[in-house]
Amino acid sequence: MTPGEPSLHAEPVSRRTPEQAAGQPAPVAESDALPESARSTRTERVLRISANLVGACGAVLFARAGLQHYLRTHSLIGALFFAEQLWIVVAYIVRRPARRVSQRLSDWLLAFGGTFGGVMFRPDGAHLHWGIIVGLGFQLAGLAVCVASFFALGRSFGFAPADRGLRRRGPYSLVRHPIYASYFLLQFGYVLQSISVRNALVMTFVCSCNIGRALAEERFLGASADYDDYRATVPWRLAPGVW
Numbered sequence: 001m002t003p004g005e006p007s008l009h010a011e012p013v014s015r016r017t018p019e020q021a022a023g024q025p026a027p028v029a030e031s032d033a034l035p036e037s038a039r040s041t042r043t044e045r046v047l048r049i050s051a052n053l054v055g056a057c058g059a060v061l062f063a064r065a066g067l068q069h070y071l072r073t074h075s076l077i078g079a080l081f082f083a084e085q086l087w088i089v090v091a092y093i094v095r096r097p098a099r100r101v102s103q104r105l106s107d108w109l110l111a112f113g114g115t116f117g118g119v120m121f122r123p124d125g126a127h128l129h130w131g132i133i134v135g136l137g138f139q140l141a142g143l144a145v146c147v148a149s150f151f152a153l154g155r156s157f158g159f160a161p162a163d164r165g166l167r168r169r170g171p172y173s174l175v176r177h178p179i180y181a182s183y184f185l186l187q188f189g190y191v192l193q194s195i196s197v198r199n200a201l202v203m204t205f206v207c208s209c210n211i212g213r214a215l216a217e218e219r220f221l222g223a224s225a226d227y228d229d230y231r232a233t234v235p236w237r238l239a240p241g242v243w
Helices: 036-073 076-094 105-120 129-156 178-193 197-221 225-233
Strands: none
Touching: 036 076, 036 105, 076 129, 105 178, 105 197, 129 178, 178 197, 197 225
């Protein structure tokens, strides 16, 4: 019998439920409902896609700021910032699904502060000649570390603590969190170019969030034997010989 085709045999009256007799649909049996695992998988997929889109939209805002800076100044650093943020937009969209993702609210708040706290920087304060020159050097070094780290990560790029597999090549062979190290270099260079109490406080806040992110990621991945081996091989978190 095909779906929707009437039965060739009359159904015994004794087997009709009150709902069927009244012309109402019978309750769906538990076995006919969507399996719990399927519902969980679908929910995880929706959350993952939503998080990717939010991260990509945030990167678009940074890319727009980099483009505006370049159009105003025609400086190399503005063009490089714009290209870097476009790369991050793509990375959010095509990144590999995680095996596990942290469910701690504090981990997500640290990730949000470390990623988007930089929007509070302002080009105010003292613009000393030496600070502009030295700051540019720090920013170029930070961009180089950041781009190399993204290439090493490939599609394993993340936001909150998650398990997308270990990467040991490139900058990850020197420190365990090179992207956060690159953020420090970029932000320190910016502060040197625009010296103010506000920018110093913003940098302190963002760096504190990224240090917290590094510790949260290590706590999250600490149960893995592979990660223990990686920590033994690469003992430094952000700066070789320092921390």
